[in-house]
Amino acid sequence: MKNLVVVGNGMVGQRFVEAVRSRDTSGEWRITVLAEEGRPAYDRVRLSAFFDGVSPEELSLHTPDDEVDLRLGEPVVSLDRDRRVAVTGAGEYPYDALVLATGSYPFVPPIDGRDLSGVFVYRTLDDLEAIREFAKGRRTGAVIGGGLLGLEAANALRLLGLSTHVIEFAPRLMPVQVDEAGGAMLRRYVEDLDVKVHTGTATTAIRPRNDGEVHGLTLSNGEWIQADIVVVAAGVRPRDDVARAAGLAVGDRGGILVDGTCQTSDDQIFAIGECAAVDGLCYGLVAPGYAMAEVVADRLLGGQATFPGADLSTKLKLLGVDVASFGDAHGATEGCLDVTFTDPATRVYAKLVLSDDAQTLLGGVLVGDATAYPTLRASVGGPLPGPPLALLAPESEGGGTGAGIAALPGSAQVCSCNAVTKDQIIGAIHEGCTDVGAIKSCTRAGTSCGSCVPMLKQLLAVSGVQMSKALCEHFDHSRQELFEIIRVRGIRTFSQLVVEHGRGRGCDICKPAVASILAALGSGYILDGEQAALQDTNDHFLANIQKDGTYSVVPRIPGGEITPEKLIVIGEVARDFNLYTKITGGQRIDLFGARVEQLPQIWRRLVDAGFESGHAYGKALRTVKSCVGSTWCRYGVQDSVGLAVALELRYRGLRAPHKLKSAVSGCARECAEARSKDFGIIATDNGWNLYVGGNGGFRPRHADLFASDLSTEDLVRLIDRFLMFYIRTADRLQRTAAWIEAMEGGLDHLRAVIVDDSLGVCDELDAAMAQHVGAYEDEWRATIEDPERVRRFTSFVNAPDTPDPSITFEVERGQPVPALGERRPVALGLPTMGARQ
């Protein structure tokens, strides 16, 4: 066994040890880690979370490993390269290979007073604990340095209740990451938090009080700033002192010089992370450090990896502000062009740097809204993914401020079904349309598929029309308010609700909404008693109405998994009832052309064969699509079909404000397209990643990562709460994507509610889902087993044996389709040539 000594146990050093341990299956290396700090590796990137109440234990990256000799609080003081030993205060450690992962130290400029009591740096958890202790009972603080770390430190002082100043030598905040205009926008955000910003000025001295503690700062512009505590965050320098003393080559601007394999000038010694200068360049980000750790681990075990270089793009949230920079953010490329966008109202600044022919994206800066960052960063070096302004203008969807729709040109079609443009709708609003209903009857926009109704609401909002939250003319309440009224007061019927809280007898808007709420609160069979009159025709006949008045039938096929026997039954039913069949996008089979009176007969056959309702007709869970997963697929890492089946059976029949779709992918290749679903699950080596708020359809949207590497149990608990919270709080016909976008605080708020239980409702949500799961029964079985319920499925009340004579079919590609008669459009195809006489 050979000796591997690792100097330093920061993030990169820890990653390196883990990388070696996972690859060294034959036990080639005995590992000793010599660390300066008294605590094992922790997440320094999230260091400031300490001031949000995150404990040091929660930041820890340490996983106990008996095979690694971890010696904390024992820094290496020198290297004896001739004898190949690392020397600490406690002893000597021989090595066959040595890896330096010593990181950086905070740079403190040589100014008077730097050693006073009350002057701190911002690098380690110990530093932060000392700052917190010292700040007790004090009132003012100052941070020297307005970069990334300086702003984090300023936020920390602010959170500790101190009146805070930031002093930055450069003319703007975060000079490395953002340009002047971006810095100006950032400054407005920071000043809004009552942090005083002083740029373009240097600290000339830190002055003491009579008792020797810090009293304040003098600046080069002559100003005096009183401060009871000073944090120096003026950058970091690579920690190369031991290497230097041992005679290893170092870079011109510091850092241990290494080649593309991270080897130093001594071929037994490597350097990784912030202390390494790869071909002379130091990297202050963790991602390149991790890449270096992997390179050295690979090489020590016979591999040939090299450091691929690093992308210095960053996106972060500082004092609640999104800041991102990527590629050539400062426009250093010769002849490059800038496209900038500044909106003082929404406080968004964005800049794109383009090549001299304006064809290629080189880099950019985003402040205030970094949603475009992933797309833009991915496009660096290639053609622009769209017109520059469209890329930069912040887009708002689903009931937000409407900035997105405001950016649409007037000639853009808002309603594509009826070819209604934005100008026409704005015109109608100016002529007096004050609600969606009025716009519909005036312009026909939104009267067909209805997908553009949210945009109509946005247009009303941007036109200054005050939007009522009233569901319709019968209720002044929003859907969420009605849900709470019904739940808290235990109301069980629409009649009671409309008498006590509304007026009239309802309509096609409020009745299905109330039916859905009653169903979500566990009212049993959805067509019992008065509930039957509330349901839209699809729920009323438990099938999907089609343009000719016939219905389609979708049996549930959980996870898209089906036996040959069941497939044969579907085929036989379709053949015997002359139904058109089509495979759906949700891995099911849709059977079209059934008349109302045929539905119970069809379902008798399907139920006998073990099928149940697929709820394709309901605002309910539709399908949980899946790829074939680890059972068959050579790439699969988890059983995606098994999970999809379990989830579909758990949530089947769950009534919601809109339909719910889901999918499970068995590996990162994502064959099930889970990120286009309301809740999508993608397998990882360690469990499941949960994504929420995806949408196909009218406005496609990728789901956002909600939580990672979950156990199946934790995953199901989070989905339970996500769905129940959605059902409780969303608007009528609001999909999860729009719901999350409209939510104040967005995904972070959602996470707080259902992960951290910030509203204290998780127990209720869990109980509601348990009730749903326990009370589920198949609606179609319940229907055909009760002659009274079957009686609804009648063609004519006075001629039940006469089928609707208006329904006729013709044959297209071997299947029945609605006969169009005189309404048939011109047939597609090649023109035919008439024979000329």
Add this chain to the structure above:
Amino acid sequence: MTDTLTQQWTMICPYNRLEPERGVAALVGGEQVAIFRTFDGSLYAIGNRDPIAGAFVMSRGIVGTRGDAPTVASPLHKQVYDLRTGECLDEPGVSVPVYNVRLRDDMIEISR
């Protein structure tokens, strides 16, 4: 109300065959009629054909009110019709035929 000689009534079904705030379809002399029972127990009859979509589906719409008017919404695209007059309240100029309906000995009857 007195029956005139020209008015022919067709017996349809017992009153309790209709659920409150729901409709049924009936065949009356070869025409499809949608018959509704509103919450207060009143009966209305209109043509079963949705004049906009062209399908015979009106009896399957949601019954409610708009202002004082008893209404039904087409189940296909939700245009709302006044059950008393057959006028479409969302599309001026569009309407459905209206039929006379009465109750005799607990039986619903329709005349054209």
